[in-house]
Amino acid sequence: MSSKEPVLEIQGLCVDYGLGANAVQAVRDVSLTLHRGEVLGLAGESGSGKSTLAYGLTRLLPPPGVISGGKVIYHQPGGDPVDVLRLNDAGLRAFRWAETSIVFQGAMNSLNPVHRISTQLTDVLAAHQPGMSRAARLARARELLKLVGISADRLDSYPHQLSGGMRQRVMIGMALALEPQVVIMDEPTTALDVVMQRQILRQLVDLRERLGFSVLFITHDLSLLVEFSDRIAIMYGGRIVEEAPAAQLYRDSLHPYSDGLLHAFPPLRGERRELTGIPGSPPDLRSMPSGCAFHPRCPKAFDPCGSELPLLGVPVDRPDESRTVACWLHPGA
Incomplete structure (x- = not known):
């Protein structure tokens, strides 16, 4: 079972590809907290920055990726918190696999043939x-x-x-x-059929309950996260646009992008509903739209969306501290 005790805190993390004026910002001021014993889902379309975030916080970014700002605070059991981004080579070697491990997207490519x-x-x-x-x-x-x-x-x-x-x-x-205390899973079941996906994820949840580790589960398939996660964060254009408990997000998503992802798969229970896609394509990170990055594709966009960036915060019309959203439909406090 999860607790309110943090095990990994990502604070204002920024990741760029390239340097100087030509740098492309792939992760933009992302803050997330993973609690001890929790499964935190991270969802979004391809190119939204999910895997870059995972590789950035573990310092596994391939060139020309660079971390341009932020902190990654790891709360080691019985010890002082440490900033992973400031660890030396010896400290980083001890941190990886022993404290935090990662399951990559392609198992066949990860195992030596x-x-x-x-x-x-x-x-x-x-x-x-x-x-x-x-x-x-x-x-x-x-x-x-x-x-x-x-x-x-x-x-x-x-x-x-x-x-x-x-x-x-x-x-x-x-x-x-x-x-390890933290296991990061980057699209671990993408190449598998749906039956095998469920078998592996149920086994993972069982292992989490027996061993007590925390999981950051990254996928584009929101239906998996709704079923197996405690909380879900939605990522778009390198930013977190909504974060809420899994059941709450499924029943009552606030961001139009979250709603679009939820209507892209059949409902798990209840009546059938028509599947709808999200029109358009994810933004080009080299030339991001002004204001809210989702506004060119958003069916509910209005005046401020195209010019002002909404900040992630607790919505004033839903004063529930368990969720945050970055949307002008539900401005934050």
Whole structure:
């Protein structure tokens, strides 16, 4: 179960691609808090900045990506908070996998095709726990496979000998090898069929309840987040435009973009409804629209939307501190 205690705080994070006047700002002043034991969903169309945010907060940005502002505060159990963006190489190496791990989008691309599963699992343990014996590492590898529902005899398999769902579960097991406090999942089920998606996510939720880690779950499929997340943040044009408890967002979304995403998939329960898309395309980050970035596609846009940027805040017409929105239909306090 989640608590109100923060484990990871993103404060005003900005990420650019390139330098100087030609820099493209992919993440714009994003602030999010992940609480201990919570599943926080992050949704948005491709190009909205979701993966860039994940790679920025873990300092895994490929060139020419640079972090141009903000803080990422990690609250380590029993220790002082640390700013991940200020860690030296040794501190960063200790932070990754041991405190925060990441499950990447393509499991086949993340696993080395020429090494057996046993080698890849034990290499993680050898790198971070050099004092661990080979027998202990193999025992832990078997335990990790069992944890994610895979028979231990698959340790001798190569990645191509496993199904897509099994490869993804191996990656989840690898992410849990050092018992991290935070697991970041970047579109982990995109290439899988819907049955396998649900199986893996139910297993993930079960593991979260047993082990107590927190999850930042990134996807373009809002239907998955509604079903499995505690809270959901919606991202558009590099900014957070709405954040609310999952059930509340599903029943009563405030931002027109959130509403458009919700009407792009069939309802989970109740009467059938017509599916509608969102007209137009996501904004070009090199030439963002003035005012609200969504206004050129928004069916409810009015005068201030095209000229003034709405700030993320608690809506004055819905004074509920559990949700925030950046929309002139519901201006913030």
